[in-house]
Amino acid sequence: MVRALAITIGACALALGASACATTRPLPSLLFDGSRPASAPVRLEGVGVPVIATSATLVRDDAADERRASCLAAWTHRRPAGAAVVRVTVDGESVTFRDALEEAIVGCDNAGGPREDGQRWCGSAIGLLRAGRLSDPRLDLLCATADDEPLAFAWIEPVPRARFVVVEQAGYAELYRTAGALPVRVVTRAGVDRSASSASFRISEHAANGGLLRRYELEVGVSG
Numbered sequence: 001m002v003r004a005l006a007i008t009i010g011a012c013a014l015a016l017g018a019s020a021c022a023t024t025r026p027l028p029s030l031l032f033d034g035s036r037p038a039s040a041p042v043r044l045e046g047v048g049v050p051v052i053a054t055s056a057t058l059v060r061d062d063a064a065d066e067r068r069a070s071c072l073a074a075w076t077h078r079r080p081a082g083a084a085v086v087r088v089t090v091d092g093e094s095v096t097f098r099d100a101l102e103e104a105i106v107g108c109d110n111a112g113g114p115r116e117d118g119q120r121w122c123g124s125a126i127g128l129l130r131a132g133r134l135s136d137p138r139l140d141l142l143c144a145t146a147d148d149e150p151l152a153f154a155w156i157e158p159v160p161r162a163r164f165v166v167v168e169q170a171g172y173a174e175l176y177r178t179a180g181a182l183p184v185r186v187v188t189r190a191g192v193d194r195s196a197s198s199a200s201f202r203i204s205e206h207a208a209n210g211g212l213l214r215r216y217e218l219e220v221g222v223s224g
Contacts, residue, residue, distance in 0.1 A: 025169075025170050025171060026171075027050055027052075027171065027172055028052060028090045028172070030090075031052075031054065031055060031088045031089065031090060032089060032090065032091060032092050032093050032110075032111070032112070033088050033093065035055065035088070037052045037054070037055075038053040038055075039051070039053060040053055040164075040175050040210075042206075042208070042209060043210045044164065044166060044175070044204075044206050044210045045206065045210055045211050045212040046204060046212045046215065047166055047173055047204065049168075049171060049172050049173050050171075050172045050173070051166070051172065051173050051174070051175050052090060052172055052173070052174050052175065053174075053175045053177075054087060054089045054090075054175060054176050054177075055087065056085055056086070056087050056177045056179045057086045057087075058083040058084075058085060058179055058180050059083060059084050059085075059086055060083045060084075065086055067086050067093065067095050067108075067110075068084045068095055068097075070108075070121070071084070071095035071097075071107070071108035071121065072084075072097075074108055074119075074120070074121055074124060075106055075108075075124070075126075078097075078099050078101070078106050079099065079100045079101055080097040080098065080099070080106075081098045081099065081100035082097075082180065083097075083180050084096060084097035085097070085179045085180045085182050085185075087176065087184075087185055089174055089176075089187050090169070090174060091111055091112075091145055091151055091187055091189055092111035092112075092143060092151060092153070092187045093109075093110045093111075094107055094110070094185040094187070095107060095108045096180075096182050096183065096185050097182070098182060099126075102128075103129040103130075104126055104127060104128050104129060105126070105127045105129065105134060105138075105182065105183055106125070106126050107124065107125045107126075107138075107153075107155070107185055108120075108121040108123070108124050109121060109122060109123035109124065109125070109140050109142070109143050109153040109185070109187070110122055110123075110143065111144060111145060111146075111151050111187075112144075112145050112146035113143060113144030113145055113146060113147075113148055113151075114144070114148075115142075115143075122142055122143040122144075123140040123141075123142035123143045124140070125138035125140050125153070126138070127183075133157060134157060134183060136220070137154040137155045137156065137183075137218070138154065138155055138223070139152060139153070139154045139198070139199060139220045139221065139222050139223070140152070140153040140154070141192065141194060141197060141199065143187075145189065149189055150189070150192045150194050151187055151189050151192065152187065152188050152189075152191070152192045152199030152201070153185060153186070154185070154186060154199070154218070154220055155183035155184065155185055155186075156176075156183060156184045156185075156186050156201075156203060157183050157184075158178060158184065158205045158213075159205060159213055159214065161207050161213055162178060162205040162206060162207065162213055163177065163178055163206065163207060163208040164176065164178070164205070164206040164207075164208075164210070165178065165184045165186065165203060165204075165205055166203065166204045166205075166206065167186050167187075167188055167201060167202070167203055168202035168203075169188065169189070169190055170190055186201065186203075188201055190202075196221070197221055197222040198219065198220065198221040198222070199219075199220060200217060200218070200219045200220075201217070201219075201220075202217050203215070203216055203217070203218055204216075
């Protein structure tokens with residue numbers, strides 16, 4: 001049964017990196033596409049675990065990136081307004097773009113696990129905008145790792161001053177740069193509860209100099 005959207009943002013009881021909710025895994029050495037991740041460009045206040053920088057690319061031309069082209073092909077009735085943001089993380093990749101014909105944000109999600117009929121993308125999302133902001137983070141629980149560990153994708157809308165969004169994983173954290181004035185599509189394997197169709201993300205947002213702007217836990221359920 002699909003549960004109604006539920007979002008809770010509050011102060012984390014534990015500092016980022018101190019969670020014991022997930023089993024610590026070896027520090028990944030590669031991103032999902034096989035590239036080597038960069039280190040954090042600045043010191044991130046309040047982050048006490050190793051940080052892996054995810055990649056973010058602004059793409060305007062279909063011919064410039066197969067991922068953008070294939071995502072648009074999956075949304076044949078949608079047309080992008082401005083550049084799409086292609087993100088690659090440790091466990092997956094995503095494409096996010098603004099719909100030119102409707103007040104909406106559209107995206108595609110991918111990971112190493114199985115998908116229906118061999119499709120390019122294991123998940124997708126569309127979120128309506130109200131007064132310029134998403135009505136909900138559009139949680140996607142359809143993707144999994146190659147060893148069938150469940151993943152959760154969701155959009156984060158950081159505060160205007162934020163240049164980096166940091167998502168806690170098990171024993172490390174992933175850094176996302178803001179890009180294209182679009183919500184940041186993040187992914188986690190920690191805090192996923194498929195039985196409840198929900199996931200929990202432990203997040204901090206940082207200014208350009210790495211200063212901590214806010215830290216919170218986002219709990220979100222699949223919306224109907």
